[in-house]
Amino acid sequence: MTSDSQIGFTSTEEGVREVGATGSNGFDVPSPLAGNGTGTSTAVPARDRGRPSQVRPFDHDRVARAVRELLIGIGEDPDREGLRKTPDRVARAYREAVEGLGREPSEVLTTVFDEGHDEMVLVRDIDFSSLCEHHLVVFSGQAHVAYIPNNKGQITGLSKLARLVDLYARRPQVQERLTSQIADALVDVLDPRGVMVVVEAEHLCMSMRGVRKPGATTVTSAVRGQFLSTATRNEGMSLILRGGRH
Numbered sequence: 001m002t003s004d005s006q007i008g009f010t011s012t013e014e015g016v017r018e019v020g021a022t023g024s025n026g027f028d029v030p031s032p033l034a035g036n037g038t039g040t041s042t043a044v045p046a047r048d049r050g051r052p053s054q055v056r057p058f059d060h061d062r063v064a065r066a067v068r069e070l071l072i073g074i075g076e077d078p079d080r081e082g083l084r085k086t087p088d089r090v091a092r093a094y095r096e097a098v099e100g101l102g103r104e105p106s107e108v109l110t111t112v113f114d115e116g117h118d119e120m121v122l123v124r125d126i127d128f129s130s131l132c133e134h135h136l137v138v139f140s141g142q143a144h145v146a147y148i149p150n151n152k153g154q155i156t157g158l159s160k161l162a163r164l165v166d167l168y169a170r171r172p173q174v175q176e177r178l179t180s181q182i183a184d185a186l187v188d189v190l191d192p193r194g195v196m197v198v199v200e201a202e203h204l205c206m207s208m209r210g211v212r213k214p215g216a217t218t219v220t221s222a223v224r225g226q227f228l229s230t231a232t233r234n235e236g237m238s239l240i241l242r243g244g245r246h
């Protein structure tokens with residue numbers, strides 16, 4: 001038994017390959033880790049994926065060069081009028097899509113009020129867009145985030161929960177990791193009595209290509225602390241399902 005229950009997929013985490021000065025694929029891939037020029041694989045636990053020590057700064061020129069290569073690879077002319085600025089545009093778009101990389105939850109969960117509140121707080125229907133790390137296409141939907149404040153009854157700003165969702169969505173992701181990272185961050189920073197995170201999303205890689213099943217929705221959940229009790233969990237779930245968009 002883990003403290004994390006997920007509906008839908010079972011997460012299978014693969015070790016991340018961190019490569020040194022020259023990757024095994026022949027590309028020049030600088031390591032984000034100081035002193036790691038060995039080209040050996042390093043397994044990164046799911047909850048640490050995307051932490052500052054695991055990522056390099058965004059390299060606009062490198063991304064733009066790669067997009068130009070991509071255009072050539074698909075048989076296009078990157079110098080024709082309509083595509084001339086595309087590498088630069090795509091690089092800017094990717095910068096925005098991955099701006100959560102290398103950011104820590106403590107940067108967004110900053111505001112805490114001593115309210116003496118000890119009941120559930122739920123923010124429902126938080127829209128997000130993320131990037132499926134397998135195909136680099138969008139998956140998007142809504143996150144629902146509930147917590148029961150810590151023993152001191154401290155609450156955080158509601159918008160901070162939405163900011164936390166964005167921090168973990170704006171990076172190459174799988175939905176299961178997105179869900180548990182949000183839950184674990186709340187536990188780490190707020191020390192609440194319980195956390196429940198439910199994420200519902202449609203994956204473009206399943207609708208526009210591949211199996212081509214538009215409308216298929218994936219639901220994942222992560223529960224911690226008091227939400228592990230059936231009654232509390234059911235209460236949280238019924239409040240989520242009562243939402244306007246269901």
Ligand SMILES: Nc1nc2c(ncn2[C@@H]2O[C@H](COP(=O)(O)OP(=O)(O)OP(=O)(O)O)[C@@H](O)[C@H]2O)c(=O)[nH]1
Pocket residue numbers: 009010011132133134173174175176203205206209210211
């Ligand atoms: N568990 C999980 N799987 C995902 C997520 N996003 C995409 N996938 C799946 O990742 C899998 C990658 O499978 P592969 O067989 O390596 O790639 P593929 O040949 O492009 O697979 P198809 O999509 O079936 O065509 C696919 O089944 C995707 O549906 C996610 O967030 N969580």
Ligand SMILES: [Zn+2]
Pocket residue numbers: 132133134135136137203205206
């Ligand atoms: Zn995908």
